[in-house]
């Protein structure tokens with residue numbers, strides 16, 4: 536990771552369906568109003584990318600296919616964060632840290648993790664070496680049952696059949712591994728309760744406060 540970069544990159548992390556993509560444009564807007572430097576959004580192209588949809592459906596239907604989808608989005612994430620213009624700050628929907636969290640879930644679920652699970656884990660770590668410094672993670676934490684219900688109410692076809700137990704596992708993995716990952720990569724972790732959603736204005740102020748602390752450090 537680049538330790539000398541001149542811009543901020545804030546990653547919004549959290550469970551499937553917690554409310555990341557709904558929050559992001561509002562948060563970027565509020566942050567740009569509070570800061571001298573404009574904030575740009577980097578979002579997951581979920582609904583407009585047919586290959587994403589195809590792999591997501593396979594991911595949902597067959598746990599043994601999860602890694603194909605995961606590798607695809609890891610590559611996309613690494614690509615979209617190359618050569619960012621330092622004239623902006625960035626807010627990103629999920630970072631490579633998400634991939635480490637989901638990879639831990641793969642390992643937890645596998646009866647006997649095999650070479651491809653471990654290769655994937657190492658590949659994410661390799662990609663993180665060329666990834667911009669993630670200044671802070673905003674972890675939208677929610678009751679996993681609530682995330683599950685939000686995912687169902689959003690009604691994305693390719694996700695139909697995702698078991699509640701998987702959403703629970705992803706919640707557990709975020710709670711356990713995000714603090715370790717942030718510590719390892721020198722990233723500030725801001726955890727906010729998103730079970731009943733939250734206020735984008737208040738969150739933007741918290742993010743600006745974190746950025747000021749990081750600048751002072």
Ligand SMILES: Nc1ncnc2c1ncn2[C@@H]1O[C@H](COP(=O)(O)OP(=O)(O)OP(=O)(O)O)[C@@H](O)[C@H]1O
Pocket residue numbers: 549550551552553554555556557558581685686688689732733
């Ligand atoms: N602040 C909010 N108020 C009301 N409903 C919301 C709010 N945020 C999200 N939702 C609803 O919750 C559901 C999930 O939200 P969203 O799609 O933003 O989640 P997500 O975290 O981006 O999911 P994924 O990671 O799976 O893409 C959607 O139906 C959305 O309309």
